[in-house]
Amino acid sequence: MSLETPPPLDKLLMSPPFQRCRHEAARTANDPAALSSLLEKVAAHEFGIGPLPDTQGGIDIDIACAVVDAHIADLTGGTTTNPVADARCRLVVAALHYLVDMNDVIPDNLPSGHVDDVAVMRWATRVARGEVPAE
Template sequence: MSVTPEGPSGHLTARPEVVRRLLQSEPFARSRRRAELIDGDHDAMSELVDLVRLRHVEEDVHLAPIAGLVEETLTWLATPEVAGDQSPSVTARRRMAIAALNYLYDVDDVIPDDRRDGTIDDFVVLQAVLSRSMGGPRH
């Protein structure tokens, strides 16, 4: 997987074809299917939030640069305006954010998380999806 530092801050970024392959992968498709089940189910959403927080993103060498984005997404998803908005646009963005968060704790994703570089794919998915999911108009 090609992930390289970019910009003066040295943040990592993936080539577009890498992002595309990950978002078209079976593990991410599995996360999207799960997101449809989680969306609107308060208990399932609470469980996902707990699982994401247990990952301690801020302590992972690959994920730490986007820990703030993960936390901002959890906050965004919890706002009543977003959680209750059933418009197609907000529903699609909300479900993509849920899918990306679900991918984070899927140990059987594209690069298994027990490998030394196992969270690089998680980083790419989270960075690509979460920044876009919240990028639309916020209520």
């Protein structure tokens, strides 16, 4: 596998690192303090190329963070969310955990260590927008 191209998305989503992030998301999805801490890690995270800005290619980290911010507001405000929204949020939280995980499929300290993260975040953006099912 080239470090320039991420593995296919289905392999990334089934990889042990992403599965670990899904478990972490399930554990933290209803903990406002843990979610706030995750958002702080996302804002501070750097890759081998430095910070990863939103791109025209559609990763929209801000959309993923806004989904988590809204979920935190629901949790702290006592608002009940629907199961589909909760499932989407857990997948977005898993993707954000993956984004800041230094031990993902392509280590972030490598110059091309961001390509797998970009692929996962593009997928998470589509999940957040409701373009793909929350499975």
